[in-house]
Amino acid sequence: MAEQRPKKKVVESTVETPAADASAPTWRPTAEAKSKATRFRIIAAILWALAIAGEAFAIFWVLRQDPIIMWLLIVMFVVIGALAIVGGQLWKKANDLDPASRKDPVRFFIQNQLGAIISIVAFLPLIILVFTNKNMTGGQKALAGIIGIVIAGAAVASNIDYSPASQEEYANQAGLVQDITGADKVYWTTSGSVYHLCQEASAVNKESADNTIHAGTIAQAQADGKARLTLQLPQELKECGYTDYVLPDNWQAVVKGEAPFVPSGEVAPAVEPTTDDSETPVAPAPSATN
Structure with a gap:
């Protein structure tokens, strides 16, 4: 006879939920979820700012050296990638806790794909300047460029939200x-x-x-x-x-939020057929009898 597993204990959550608002029957996050999402977004913004600062350091100092310090350039690619990816993952967690509305498609797209957008901004100018740098040999450009493209691609792919919440x-x-x-x-x-x-x-x-x-x-x-x-x-x-x-x-x-929810038993109101008086046949008036 198979050994019976111990019964699990049930623990009631104590997180405070938002009060219902009959005038606005839309979903709202709890105060705790909102606070946690804000904290994640602030940390993500700081990490992204550091990634952009790292890109600026690589562009305005590393790439201006003659000869180029290759190991430092590669390290900067790795550091920028790590900052961009970690920031992007925190941003996606924040969006799960406090999502945007699909009613504003532009904001919905930007909020959910901001991690991928920042990753492109943090890498693309640097990669372009690597390939156009006059202080690097062809081999150095190929090595640094490939490493940069691979890390950038990983950061963008990781930060794309393929199924964003709403x-x-x-x-x-x-x-x-x-x-x-x-x-x-x-x-x-x-x-x-x-x-x-x-x-x-x-x-x-x-x-x-x-x-x-x-x-x-x-x-x-x-x-x-x-x-x-x-x-x-x-x-x-x-x-x-x-x-x-x-x-x-x-x-x-x-x-998944792709179709509206209709409660069971609820029937859409029937559409009353419209009648065009101009096309309604008029019965002839009865003739008078002599």
Whole structure:
């Protein structure tokens, strides 16, 4: 007989959630999530500023030496890359905690791809000046240029947000969870990256270091770094006892914020057919009888 695993303890989150506002039914981060996101963005900005300063040092001092100090130039590429990447990862974490709205596509793009943009700014001028430098031999240009391009490419690729979170995505997920369960309560683990419908879900009952299931509101789960709802919803509907709930055909698009959430049972208002009086046939008046 297989050994039965000890039952996990459930810990209720104590993070303060934002008060509901009926006049603005959009998603808002918790105060803790907002504070953490601001802190991450400040650190990222400092790291990016140091990366740009490193680029300026390489351009206005290293590349002006004759002969060029190759080891120092390569070190500067590595340092700039490290600063850009670490800053970009912190910026992406901040965007998960406090995302932008898709209603403003320009801001949404810039906020989510700023890490990649900064990486390009921190490398492109330096790489161009390496290839046009008169104090370097062809071999030195090739070596330094290739190293710079590889590190720059790694920084840009690492800092691109391929699936950025949005306020609409979070609002959709909150609406879907409450439509399924009837409550703003979800469950997650310390090591997991998503939140789940109930404490009976198999995903939260896997063995873990702290043997703990956390419970709280969706905003609390997101403040704890769980960016979205699980994509194992069909499985969890069965595990959590919501077998009567029918997911919409586009539920994955709803969870990802790509389609609007419509509560089950809600029907779009019917459109009244319009009538053009000019085309309505008029019945002839009855003729008078003598």
